[in-house]
Structures are given as C-alpha cells and as structure tokens.
Amino acid sequence: MQLRDRTFLLLGGSGGIGRALATRLAGAGVKLVIASREPDKLEPQGDDSHSVMLDLAAPNLDQQLQRVSEQFPDIDGVIHCAGQNLFQLLEATDVTSIDRMLAVNLRSNILVARHFVPKFRALGRGNLAFVGSTFGSIGFPGYSVYSATKFGVRGFSEALRRELADSPIGVHYIAPRATRTGMNSAGVDALNQALGNTMDPPERVASQIMQVLLKDRRRAYLGWPEKLFVHVNGLLPRLVDAVMRKQLPTIRQFLTAGDKS
C-alpha cells in the first residue's frame, strides 16, 4: 500500500503503541487525524496532523464520527489502536467495566467500520486496520472479558474482509503480544516475567504495524512463539487448557495480589 498523502484517522494515538505508530505514519507522509478523549494532550505530528475528540465508549459515537468525517472528508483509512483492559477475575469485575470494554474494544470497531465503508466505496479506496491481541485467539485466565472483545474484533474483521472482498476496501487485523505500555500494570508486567512471556517495546509493535500496512497484509500475529501458540490453540485447545491449568496458581497469585487496575 502507498502511504504517502493518504489521510488516516488514528484511534488510540495517545497510547503507547498509538504514539509510536503516529510518529512512523507521519514520517511516511501520512496526513493524520488523531482521536482522543483529551485531544489537547496529543503530541503534534508535523503540519499535517490534527487532533479530534472522540469517546469510543459514548452512546452517540455514530454522531461523533459524523462530525469528524464532515470536518475531514479526505479520510481514506482508519487505524483502530484504542483499547481498555482489566486483569481481573470475572466475578470481581463490575458491570460498568464490562460494558466499557465491550464498547471501546468491540462496539466502536463495528461502528467505525459501518461509518466509513460507504465513504470509502464512494472514494474508490480505503483501509480499515484493527489492532487485536494474541488474546483474540487464545483465551487467558484473568482476561475473560478482554479476550471476548478481542475474539470479537478478530471475527468481525474476518467477516467484513470477506464481505468487502470485491470492493476497493482493505481490512487488516493485527494481533500484538504483550507490549510495554500503560495498558499493563506493574503486576501484569511481573506476571509476564514470572511466566516467561516476552513483552515487546511499543516501537517494535508500531514498526510491525507499518509493515502490515506497507505490504498490504490482511492478518498478522506478532511475536514468536505466540503466533505458533495461536495455531496450537486452534488445533489442540485441550493441550493449551492443560498448560494454563498448570500456570493457574501463578496467575492467581498476581490476581490476588490486588492487581485490579
């Protein structure tokens, strides 16, 4: 995909992965419209970068998107790199948090795509890139709601890609593994260390997302051996059940250590 002179709406551009991605996109000549709940706090990315307010959890998200696309009619790509998670037992998770994760991580992906697909058809080009997670293919204890949302994004993007296969619109799904950003508390970092899980720097993830866009890849699972585990979990889920059963006491230690952020 040629990136120069495209206009991308970047959701989550204030986050760990999103900030690193914004720098790379701007460097590749992409005009950026970066969305945040607090747009005044966004770092400018050169002359061709704009900030907009979007609350992806808001019931009126569709109207907010309408305002953004009226203000920036040249948007011909969206990267959804926003998200919220909680490392928490399901029984300890309140309904408000569940609703928020469903809204930000899943509902907003669907509404954003629904809003932009007809506009991209009219333009004759467009790309929708969704940042999922390894937990969108492997359900992990303590992340049941987050996993549910990310499984949802993976299924949604796959169906939409197939629905749009004869259109000029590309749909991309990128699944990072654990990444060192503010999304993960110190307790989650410690759990990953205890389990021997690699945590990528956000800059590496951003560079990998750039490669997905430049090479027009449809799906990308980032990190080794995580991309192998995704296949193993698909083929032999009982094997992964057994591995996680053994890890459960360790996982519980971090859950009960009060890591409910």
Ligand SMILES: NC(=O)c1ccc[n+]([C@@H]2O[C@H](COP(=O)([O-])OP(=O)(O)OC[C@H]3O[C@@H](n4cnc5c(N)ncnc54)[C@H](OP(=O)(O)O)[C@@H]3O)[C@@H](O)[C@H]2O)c1
């Ligand atoms: N970090 C990881 O270990 C990891 C691993 C795999 C996948 N991922 C995925 O990668 C993506 C980026 O994660 P990250 O680690 O960069 O997260 P992060 O540093 O915590 O940043 C989260 C981003 O989401 C935005 N956001 C959250 N709620 C929002 C809302 N209601 N409306 C609008 N924006 C909202 C935040 O924007 P404002 O606060 O400015 O509104 C922020 O830019 C997410 O989809 C995440 O699930 C992360």
